[in-house]
Amino acid sequence: MSQGGSAPPGREVSMTIPVAPEMEIVATAQAAALGEYLAMTRDKIDEVKLALVEACINAFEHADCRDEQLHLTFRLGQEPKGREWLEVEVLDKGKGFDSQAVEKPSPEKTFHNHRKRGWGLQIIKSLMDEVEITSGKTGTRILMRKYK
Amino acid sequence: MSESCKVSSERRGDVAILWTDGYINNQGGEEIAKEAYAQLDRGARALVLNLEKTRIVNSIGISILIEVLEKVMDKKGVLAFCGLTPTIDKTFRIMGLAQYAEIYPTQEDAVRSVTTHTA
Numbered sequence: 547m548s549q550g551g552s553a554p555p556g557r558e559v560s561m562t563i564p565v566a567p568e569m570e571i572v573a574t575a576q577a578a579a580l581g582e583y584l585a586m587t588r589d590k591i592d593e594v595k596l597a598l599v600e601a602c603i604n605a606f607e608h609a610d611c612r613d614e615q616l617h618l619t620f621r622l623g624q625e626p627k628g629r630e631w632l633e634v635e636v637l638d639k640g641k642g643f644d645s646q647a648v649e650k651p652s653p654e655k656t657f658h659n660h661r662k663r664g665w666g667l668q669i670i671k672s673l674m675d676e677v678e679i680t681s682g683k684t685g686t687r688i689l690m691r692k693y694k
Numbered sequence: 695m696s697e698s699c700k701v702s703s704e705r706r707g708d709v710a711i712l713w714t715d716g717y718i719n720n721q722g723g724e725e726i727a728k729e730a731y732a733q734l735d736r737g738a739r740a741l742v743l744n745l746e747k748t749r750i751v752n753s754i755g756i757s758i759l760i761e762v763l764e765k766v767m768d769k770k771g772v773l774a775f776c777g778l779t780p781t782i783d784k785t786f787r788i789m790g791l792a793q794y795a796e797i798y799p800t801q802e803d804a805v806r807s808v809t810t811h812t813a
Contacts, residue, residue, distance in 0.1 A: 568698075571717060574750070592749060592781035599752050603719075653790020657764065662757035665789055669753055672788050673781070 557622040563602070565614045570602035573618055577634060580620050584630050586694050593673040594632060594692045600666040601636040601688045609640025609686060630694040631675075635687060642681040699748065701725045703733060708812040709805060710738040715747040722751075723758030730762045739771045740808035744801050746777025756789050763795050772796070772811045776804040 561576060563569040574595040581591035598618075605616055619635040651664045671677050674690040681687070699722030700715040710733035714726060730741055741762075745751070751759075766773045774796040778786065786792050798804040 568717075568719070570752075571750075589780045592779055593784075596750055596752070596781055596785065599750060603752060603754065651789075653793055656757075656760060656790060657794060662760055663753065665753040665756070669785060669788060673784070 559620045561618050561620075562615050563618065565606050565611055565616065569616075570599045570606070573598055573602055573616075576618070576620055577632070580622060580632055581692075584622060584632055584694050586632065586692070590692055590694070594634065594690075597670045597673045597690055597692075598634055598636070600669050601634075601690070604666040604688075605636065605638040605640065605686065608643065609638040611638045611640045611685075613639050615639075631691050632694075633689065633691040635689045637685060637687045639685040642683055642686050645679045645681060698722065699725055701729050703729050705733070705736075705738065706805065707809070708737070708739040709742060709808055710740070711742045711744060711801065711805065713744045713747065718745075718748055718751040718755035718759075720754045720758065722748075723755040727758055727762050731765065734765065734769060734771070739769075739812045741766060741771070741773045742801065742804045742808055743773070743775050744777045744804075745775060745779075745782060746801075748782070749779055751782050751785065753785075753789070756785065756791065760789070760791060763791065767794065772808050774798055774804040774808050776801045 559576060563573055577594050577598050578591050581594055602616060617637040621633040623633065624630045648667060651668055656662050670690060675693050676691040678689040698716055699718050701712060703710055703712045712726060712729055733741065763773050776798045778797060796807060798807060
């Protein structure tokens with residue numbers, strides 16, 4: 547992430563979840579546990595959980611993962627100035643997408659229109675402090691950070 | 695899973711109050727829509743959705759709530775939300791739900807407001 551500060555060794559948790567209904571909730575339990583470890587507020591933890599849910603369901607629906615799994619990494623870290631953060635990486639081995647080509651949703655396009663979906667990335671960017679998306683033919687990586 | 699959303703409701707005159715409990719995803723959204731449409735078919739003119747026992751509503755669930763809101767608007771009715779966590783409130787505002795539905799901190803405030811609309 548651009549603001550600096552890396553995770554010290556040992557402050558990282560990895561897990562793999564299958565592409566299956568409601569598995570995103572299993573992932574949010576881990577995010578909540580680490581947020582509580584950092585003594586983040588409940589509201590900030592909720593924001594991380596929803597961003598994670600959106601990243602997971604985006605991959606479930608669109609990525610066409612070759613291994614039928616999502617690879618998640620949770621990292622705890624601290625900036626040189628002292629701000630602590632929780633970082634979540636969601637990696638899929640799917641077909642990738644062009645994030646620049648994704649049409650930005652708006653309430654005007656959503657209401658009284660058949661196309662009500664496509665809000666996932668917008669929600670992630672709105673709820674997290676920093677978001678990086680890299681995608682290619684071998685898959686997609688969404689890296690998102692929330693400061694305490 | 696234990697997180698699946700449960701929906702219950704109560705009718706107070708022209709107002710139907712729906713309570714959710716749990717994660718609102720596509721299934722939870724469909725459960726809410728089913729109950730909301732049943733209430734509208736039975737003559738309800740206003741819906742109050744109390745989400746105080748829900749901490750996560752994903753974008754699929756919200757898209758279904760928008761469909762419910764559109765149906766209420768088509769029937770010239772009114773829909774109000776209450777008991778939202780700050781994160782759900784923020785997400786509703788991002789997706790524009792707050793432009794078309796009313797949001798109140800408490801059920802009492804929401805019922806009072808929609809009752810005025812239906813009077």
